[in-house]
Amino acid sequence: MAEILKGAPVAAAISEKLKEKCAGLKSEGVFPTLAIVRAGERPDDLAYERAAIKRMEGIGIAVRQFVVPTDGSCENDYRKQLPEMIKEINLDPDIHGCLLFRPLPDKELEKQICKLLLPEKDMDCMTDGSLAGVFSGSGVGYPPCTAQAVIELCDHYGIELAGKNIAVIGRSLVIGRPVAMLLMQRNATVTICHTRTRNMPEICRNSDIIVAAAGSAHLVTAEYVHEGQIIIDVGINVAEDGTMSGDVDAASVDSIVSKLTPVPGGVGSVTTAVLARHVIEAAGLLLSRKE
Amino acid sequence: MAEILKGAPVAAAISEKLKEKCAGLKSEGVFPTLAIVRAGERPDDLAYERAAIKRMEGIGIAVRQFVVPTDGSCENDYRKQLPEMIKEINLDPDIHGCLLFRPLPDKELEKQICKLLLPEKDMDCMTDGSLAGVFSGSGVGYPPCTAQAVIELCDHYGIELAGKNIAVIGRSLVIGRPVAMLLMQRNATVTICHTRTRNMPEICRNSDIIVAAAGSAHLVTAEYVHEGQIIIDVGINVAEDGTMSGDVDAASVDSIVSKLTPVPGGVGSVTTAVLARHVIEAAGLLLSRKE
Numbered sequence: 001m002a003e004i005l006k007g008a009p010v011a012a013a014i015s016e017k018l019k020e021k022c023a024g025l026k027s028e029g030v031f032p033t034l035a036i037v038r039a040g041e042r043p044d045d046l047a048y049e050r051a052a053i054k055r056m057e058g059i060g061i062a063v064r065q066f067v068v069p070t071d072g073s074c075e076n077d078y079r080k081q082l083p084e085m086i087k088e089i090n091l092d093p094d095i096h097g098c099l100l101f102r103p104l105p106d107k108e109l110e111k112q113i114c115k116l117l118l119p120e121k122d123m124d125c126m127t128d129g130s131l132a133g134v135f136s137g138s139g140v141g142y143p144p145c146t147a148q149a150v151i152e153l154c155d156h157y158g159i160e161l162a163g164k165n166i167a168v169i170g171r172s173l174v175i176g177r178p179v180a181m182l183l184m185q186r187n188a189t190v191t192i193c194h195t196r197t198r199n200m201p202e203i204c205r206n207s208d209i210i211v212a213a214a215g216s217a218h219l220v221t222a223e224y225v226h227e228g229q230i231i232i233d234v235g236i237n238v239a240e241d242g243t244m245s246g247d248v249d250a251a252s253v254d255s256i257v258s259k260l261t262p263v264p265g266g267v268g269s270v271t272t273a274v275l276a277r278h279v280i281e282a283a284g285l286l287l288s289r290k291e
Numbered sequence: 292m293a294e295i296l297k298g299a300p301v302a303a304a305i306s307e308k309l310k311e312k313c314a315g316l317k318s319e320g321v322f323p324t325l326a327i328v329r330a331g332e333r334p335d336d337l338a339y340e341r342a343a344i345k346r347m348e349g350i351g352i353a354v355r356q357f358v359v360p361t362d363g364s365c366e367n368d369y370r371k372q373l374p375e376m377i378k379e380i381n382l383d384p385d386i387h388g389c390l391l392f393r394p395l396p397d398k399e400l401e402k403q404i405c406k407l408l409l410p411e412k413d414m415d416c417m418t419d420g421s422l423a424g425v426f427s428g429s430g431v432g433y434p435p436c437t438a439q440a441v442i443e444l445c446d447h448y449g450i451e452l453a454g455k456n457i458a459v460i461g462r463s464l465v466i467g468r469p470v471a472m473l474l475m476q477r478n479a480t481v482t483i484c485h486t487r488t489r490n491m492p493e494i495c496r497n498s499d500i501i502v503a504a505a506g507s508a509h510l511v512t513a514e515y516v517h518e519g520q521i522i523i524d525v526g527i528n529v530a531e532d533g534t535m536s537g538d539v540d541a542a543s544v545d546s547i548v549s550k551l552t553p554v555p556g557g558v559g560s561v562t563t564a565v566l567a568r569h570v571i572e573a574a575g576l577l578l579s580r581k582e
Contacts, residue, residue: 128419128420128422128423128424129419129423131419131422131423131426131427132419132420132422132423132426133419134426135422135423135425135426135464135468135472136422136464136468162487163487163488163489164489165489165490165494171475173426173427177426177472180483181426181468184462184483184485187485187487189482189483189484189485189487189488189489189494190482190483191480191481191482192471192475192480192481193480194475194478194480196453196454196478196480197454197480198454198455198456198480199456203456203480206497
């Protein structure tokens, strides 16, 4: 049976450290504050928002919610309101970070918003400055919270990344590509697999670690794994009956691999703690500029 | 014996098409112009500059040279002059693109310059906007000329990339990482190898195509290849006696692989044609904005 790598202890350890830092910032007169911007009432967004608010409160970070309806009679209003909200967030010196739920219903609007937000307030890698930072490894900006959560989880459980062969399944800009860059910066050798990959089971079997971020339930089966492997499951797939599963068929690989993250309760549980860290870092940068 | 994939015919074919486009732009009153900015007199820079000027002239693109000395009594002047030059280039509506030779002797200055240049005039992927464009595949900005030259060469010789397993050796920001992104956008499955990769010969042997961009002479030997493979050599290594060689030990792999690019005379010969294409595209965008 594989060791199950739960996210909660990782998030708790990160939060514990952040509490101290947050208290330190407050004693210097900086009150770390996150703006959460949401268009509409998508259940996923609402669930994440609740979890994020709870995490921020536990650490001592203030949250300001910016919500705009996307339906009903004032259907088009959010197209005007969202840019105004982002401008307000940019200008407000008491807001240190911003999380915007994506995708927005309007792609062009989303592009516009991504250009508008100040890179230093971008907590989840929406802006060109943050994307360039993740790609170049310059340390500027913040990687997407989920991508960084993978690294934090590995670090917490003492999983060595340097020199390891890692198969990343998925090439999205929110997880596949950025996590590949973060793993490479840790000196892992990364293969990015995707829907057009010819021999994915073989590539995965030949790797030491698999990071599954395809968004395809039960994709990773016994055929993909070998004894002793570590499987990080980043997939979140909700079936019609409401049950949640990852990209990994846990029942199929459980008796083969050595370590496995669960879904729910794995990487997903770490993301709000990473978000909190980004806010504390952004608030800290503000303080260091003041001094 | 491997088929030798020379760069000159690729560059000639690209140039031929660009000549027409350039003439078309001129008939609309737009005279495509490239600014080349050079600090000091590094022999590599001078050689590339000569080749670039020749290529631009052949196509009908004007070149304006901006040169600043880095030695002698006015040692620190280039730190002031370079930013001024970039500002001038940004403001000049008759300059459509800028190529700056890097690395600059001063890293901080280089960062400053990369921030200063207008992304739309950035012909070689220096700015955050271009880096984000290559990483996200948004089509905004221009990839590094050498990285794109690899793709152009493959296209010219009818080398299918989709579904292929490709080992990229090297993770630099001018070639390894961006070429990996461009190959992935073409639906290849890419493994990025580097100095900390554990089993590089094996990974390379298991791939269909190797893109060698490590900057290490004769790195890729018979041990790295198998029958039928295609090897793209992007390395440029100059020995003490002045002889130039790639990253591939051609004599060692020549009888095994099916296709191989030479050094010199391979990918390197295509980069100035790609640079010219970027200038023509930038001039064309200007025209489309005018209309």
